[in-house]
Amino acid sequence: MNDTSDGTQYAIRARRVLDVDRGEYLDDAVVVIADGVIQSVVDSAPRDATLIDAGDVTLMPGLIDCHTHMLLRPEDQVWPPAILFKTQVYRMAEGVAAARRALEIGFTSARDTDNEQVWHGDTALRDAIARGVIPGPRMWVATDAISITGGDMRIDDMVNPELKLPDVAAMADSPDEYIKEIRRQIQIGADWIKIYCTSTRKDVERETMEPLHQFTLEDVTRMVNEAKRYRRDVAAHAYGGSGAQAAIRGGVRTLEHGPLLLEEDLQAMLECGTYWVPTMQTYYKRQFSDFERNFVKRHEGAFKRGLELGVNVAFGTDVGSFPHGEQMDEFDLMVQYGMSPLDAIRSATVVAAELLRKTGSIGTLAQGAHADLVAVDGDPLADISALHRVRLVMKEGKVFRDDHRVADGVEQIHWQPSR
Template sequence: MYAGLKHLRSLFVLIVLAFSSFSNANTNANDEDNITIIKCGTLIDGVSDAAKLNKYILIKDNIITAIKDEIDIPESATLIDLSSCTVLPGLIDAHTHICLNPEDEKPAILYKSIPFRTLEGAYFARKTLEAGFTTLRDMDSEGAGFADVAIRDAIDQGLMIGPRLQVSTLAISITGGHMNIKGLAPGIDVPQEAAIADTPEEKLKQVRYQIKHGANWIKIYTTGTTRHINPKTFEPLTQMSLEEVKMIVEEAKRWDVPVAAHAYGGDGAANAILGGVRSIEHGFFLSDNQLQEMAKRGTYWIPTIKVYIPESEARRNEPLRKKILSSHQHALQKAMDLGVKIAFGTDAGAYTHAANADEFEVMVGYGMSPMQAIKSATIVAAELMRLEDRIGSIEPGKYADIIAVKSNPLKDISALKDVSFVMKNGIAYKNNY
């Protein structure tokens, strides 16, 4: 009996060793499988202050494993020759609305179904990926319910092609405020483009409700829109008190969800900053003191400049439009002087989808260096989204989110408007180099 057990034990050991050897052989055999090598002419890695020349990026599956000057290319590896191009990290737009169509002449919430807007948003998401933006932070579905969550999840599950998404579902506003449809007879019951919440209890419930249904961010409107700006003093309408903002931030923090505030300036912006939000959206009337407080606290700013130039609602009010543009430029220059963290965002949806890179020209025109503008759309935006360990730069250990353009954007930032190669998570979706 003991001899039989000893024999079985020996046989078991041999089987384990055999499977181990087979497994090791497979591992060794697969070491060169799923290898992609990108040959770069010029490399802007998203973190360095200068471009690098003639580098090789080694990718295993979907992860960057090395950046080298020289490399032995395995026969089984896929070589992508971008030696005539400038290679960059996949771009990040930190303020979009993929469920909005900027060409709509009527409110989508009244004339389009949520299923249609979901499909439309999926189309815009793919077009934006093809334009070189591999990650988006979508800031309010604008009445499309949880369509942004559905699009995000479908992309993550491989059901459709699009950028990596973080979403904020329905933003929180107040009765009569931004995104609360008005102008109709009191008896008409219409859907709303935001989650309307007036009391502290209602606001807390909405924070929990949005998070329950998949929000990565809570977005709040602490000021109104351009229609709510006082035409004489240029003071934006304040929509939330400091205490309300603090309450929302604290509740969202319990769920590990950050808060973004639509805030043009004035008391609404001050309440958002002092209340502890992670980011200020738009902020064209931010004061020097408010920017200084943002720098002190590490609050991010997403300026979204371009949308207010040709397509602003304020274009109907030329004095207001001029005030917005001049204030925006001053605020951007002051923010750079103070060291405020500036992340790239376009308000696409109010602005043309897939034309996101237009924002770069304005940022550079307002005083940013091309490298600063590129970093705002790569590593800084990744840090805003708390994804800097995975995206935002071309470094070992990060996802292979990589794009290429045919000329050097450090010499002409408009080069980013014509992206010829797009890879997201190790898969090439555009290859026109």
């Protein structure tokens, strides 16, 4: 792979450079990079730097998706499940394509929130990207995820019970079981631990909209403390109700989805400093019944109230439950539901970096950060749909997409696959 390790400086100039930390544009500014790292943001290119003029675009930090499923496709969630007709190798190939697509549309970092039964698939994908074997966002992964027998991620309730199908997640029903499972997942390379504190829509009580509560407060507290021993954080799938309260009070760092969160849940998140990754489009795109439409309406209301209260909202899409490549639709929904375009972009840059404990290294144009850059046609602060018009993607100083061919003469920073 060719890179910029020789210390050569490159200066990328754009009509608008978005400083997400200060929340403002820098007009006709220049981002100087060397060795895959941002050196400075200045008014004019240094004399000894090679200039890349990106033109009339908005240049911003690479985006971060805090909830992906690279190894999942929409058809995998309907009957028959993917495990019955797709091999592990085939699904890995799908994951390679998904990771490349995520990078091409501007996501230079991603947290993958379980491997969807492709055992060791997410760790392999993460490592292959990190070593330059394949293109994709840098990844943090949660391996198998942890649920309970008869709870979320079960598939054997739809088949002959005499058949023995593999579980889609690790099922743990006692402290001994989930502590051992956390240790096993860390041993095989988990960066995060994901737990299912509630089940999914199929187990929501239709009249009360109460989701199935899976782990108790004591369970969650034990799991969080065990993960902390290994310097890992916990992400909790939780829709609302007592399961969400257990997740929040138990100390998880992030609450995923949260469509049925109530006032007391949002207040608890504020009190505990929990990050919320709402992943709204996965439900918005699946409204085929009155129940599902009511579900989406509840999600919208919770999101709006969360904004009013100042809950920490980080960007995440749940991509894989819908087609890869449609992640930008989440920004549209966030703005439609009342978030400012700037805050929506910040949720996928500085806030997402905080969630990942990577402040200063990703999601920013600060000196010393990875040279992860995205250029889009138009002004996303005036029209968030500009994020759908990505023209340039750079990760760690290497150009992975260049629609306007502005970097044609800078061969050494074009990504090449490892040999």
